[in-house]
Amino acid sequence: MIIKNAKLIYLDKIEEGSIKIENGKISKINPEVLEDDVVIDAEGLYLSPGFIDVHIHGAGGRDTMEGSLDAINTIAKSIAEHGTTSFTPTTMTVDRDEVKKAIAAxxxxxxxxxxxxNVLGAHMEGPFINGEMIGAQNPKYLAAPSIEAFKYMAGDHEDAVVSVTLAPEVPGAKELIKYLKEKDIVASMGHTKATYSEAMEGIKCGVCHATHLYNAMTPLHHRDPGVVGAIFDSNITTETISDGIHISYPSLRVAYKQKTLDKVLLVSDAMMACSMPEGEYSLGGQKVIVKNGAARLENGALAGSILTLDKAVKNVKDNSSYKLHEIVKMATYNAARHCKVEDRKGKLQEGYDADVILFDEDININRVIIGGKEIFNK
Known part of the structure; x- marks a missing residue:
């Protein structure tokens, strides 16, 4: 298959060109067209690596915590139509046997x-978090961080855990952070009440990422820099829910300027109502009301989002002066690096997996190809 007449989005530029896909890989950039080639004319659309979402709980009416292959498969199909070609299904703070079941699925x-x-592995959000920064997690199931508790929930699938969100100030967290670092699992700080120095101590122990920047963490104050200050004052990566609800656009721009676009990932933090009508849903066993584009618990706390990554890219494009290829990198290559698959996913390069998408100026997804197979065609 050859896709021609496309604007190819590279890490550092956008250029007109074509790609050849063979055996699930990008075999050639700007190939010669042979007589028996199947040719798709992109007619000037953008051709980008597929988006990678490292923080997503559900979509299409299904939730990761159902703990079934069928639920994960429905989520995978639902988000593919919005240009997401790989993801890490994300667990919640719930009963530890439910977490174990979800990780097995x-x-x-x-x-x-x-x-x-594609499923790249699991993101465990909780239960090793601070109850004072609970967000939409369930306080009933908070657990003290320990290697033993983590191993129990991961079960026989520790190698399928990509990242763990925890609060570095909670007793026992430092030991677990060091263990995760040894196992090459991303230790991310989130749902945390840490002071600046506690956050920096966590980073010293191996925290290398921060979950949903600004949300459920101590804010930046000029005399008390908090977790946000530690993120800005270190070289760890972070992620933003760029829906205009979780973070105002000026605060987003401040973060991107401070961290640089190399250090930020776009995530959805979507829950089961993503790509569904507004109404009543659930998250981590708690009732969620989706109204006016926001998902909230009955107490008004934000409960994840209904964002998709195509919309996140569009929101940043419409509310910043960054170039499109710079924004796309936050939804592709940076996330591939986070999941340690940047040697085969996240950019347009010969030999890389043929997970590619076509979209227009308004980031409307036109076609989605995953592993060389067309999954969606508008």
């Missing part, structure tokens, strides 16, 4: 594949 989906986006 994620590991199965990673191993057998889905009918949509």
């Amino acid at each position: 994620i590991a199965e989906a990673k191993s057998v594949g889905t009918d949509g986006a």
